[in-house]
Amino acid sequence: MRPLLGIVVAVALVGCAAPTPTEPVATDQVDMPPSYKFVPADITVADGTTVTWTNSDNFTHSVRLVDDGGEVMVVAPGESVSYTFTGAGLHHYDCSFHANNMKGTVTVTEAS
Ligand SMILES: [Cu+2]
Numbered sequence: 001m002r003p004l005l006g007i008v009v010a011v012a013l014v015g016c017a018a019p020t021p022t023e024p025v026a027t028d029q030v031d032m033p034p035s036y037k038f039v040p041a042d043i044t045v046a047d048g049t050t051v052t053w054t055n056s057d058n059f060t061h062s063v064r065l066v067d068d069g070g071e072v073m074v075v076a077p078g079e080s081v082s083y084t085f086t087g088a089g090l091h092h093y094d095c096s097f098h099a100n101n102m103k104g105t106v107t108v109t110e111a112s
Contacts, residue, residue, distance in 0.1 A: 024107045032057050032075070032102075038095075041104035047111040050084040064096040072096045 024044040031039045032055045045051060053063050055075040063073045063081055068091055073081040085091055085108045095102035 024105065028052060029054070030104065032061050034058060036061075036095075036098050036101040038102055038104040042107070043104070044107040044109060045085060047088055047108050048084065048086055049108075050082050051106060052080050052082045054080040060097070061095045061102065062097055064094050064099075066092040066094060068093075 022040075022042045024042040025040040026044050027040065028043070028045050028049050028051045030041075030043060030051065030053045032053065033039055034057045036057070036059075038053070043051070053073075053075060055061055055077050058077055060074065060076050062075060063083070065071045065073075065083060068083070068085070073083065075081050085106055088108050088110050091106040091108060093104055093106065
């Protein structure tokens with residue numbers, strides 16, 4: 001008896017299951033309404049735009065520039081902070097106090 005040689009071909013299915021990311025909103029203003037969120041969380045701006053985050057919540061939050069040196073800008077209720085983004089691409093940020101609930105992105109596009 002001769003052993004049968006079986007050849008198994010594994011077919012890899014690529015990239016069908018990734019969740020659709022939120023479409024970024026074209027704005028330079030991000031609000032922090034009650035409670036524990038950035039609205040809109042995902043925005044898009046042109047290179048060199050200054051983005052302002054305003055804390056409308058009753059708790060102190062922060063904007064931590066995860067992809068831009070990790071600086072933490074603390075934002076007390078009723079206050080605002082700003083940061084000027086340079087460099088086209090995806091820039092992540094979050095609230096360092098509530099990083100599980102509060103995170104967002106700034107998609108920076110080439111200045112026209
Ligand atoms: Cu927070």
